[in-house]
Amino acid sequence: MADQTTFIAFLRAVNVGGRTVTMERLRALFGELGLAAVRTYIQSGNVFFSADSGVDRAALTRRIEAHLSQALGYQVPTVLRTVDELAAVLAADPFHEVEITPEVRLCVVFLSEPPPADLALPLRSPKGDLEVIAVTPGEAFVVARRLAGRAPANPATVFGRTYRGHGTSRFFHTAAKILAAARKG
Template structure:
């Protein structure tokens, strides 16, 4: 059995796409997952899977289940617990002596970006905000508030042609702790 983390995009934000965490947990259990644990209302689910399917296939099954149960579309990204733990450890902006953890965010991508798209986006400069893309992960440093930055889910989705969802580094750290 392997620990997984599902990260849902855009639920319980501004009163839209409301899902109670107890209902989400129940839905995951109904899909055959065990040791289901939710963390905060923004759609973070830690679970154990015995399924021998890929994370992409899991995400698609969860998206279908959410549509069937709650009646709306929610993009889902599923990661192995080890992957999110490596994401936290390998953050290029974390650990600098002058870095405030509240300024750090991680955008998770559904797919690894194509090289051409990656080259185009890496040529862009949004100083003082910065980003670095490694695999399916975008590491973000925002000098101000994240919601004021141009480095949003919509920005990365349009430039990289894949689904994305973002969490602050404090949430990523907690998901690492809960998934051990």
């Protein structure tokens, strides 16, 4: 039997905007793809599963997205990370100098494609509610601020329409909880 790796599927558009799917159904859908040890974490589209270590990740992502789209009737952009990759994201912690206030949320956006090559940091949204303070080839670290009592825009949209990939965001502290749950496997 090939070595197995635990993957975390970060799903976008699950249980938001009237698109509801139970975690039981989500686990079943991943099981239908032949993935092993399928588990979910909270209702926001975080799925753990095992697959062969040498699996073609891009092909697996396309299979998951196609299956979810067919079964649910809408697109579910998916970004895969291994447990070790998520641990490295959290260890990078570019937020250590950000002052935390009730208006500030720290977010990591998991990207399907690298961020724009000419990205100048920090990148601020026109309204000033989002600020990208660091990037890796697979993530953007975003400080989201409530302005005048209003929630910030979705951090996953920070690069605008010119970005050729997609992203899905999680609060930084939630990403740490996701990692801990994935490790419990």
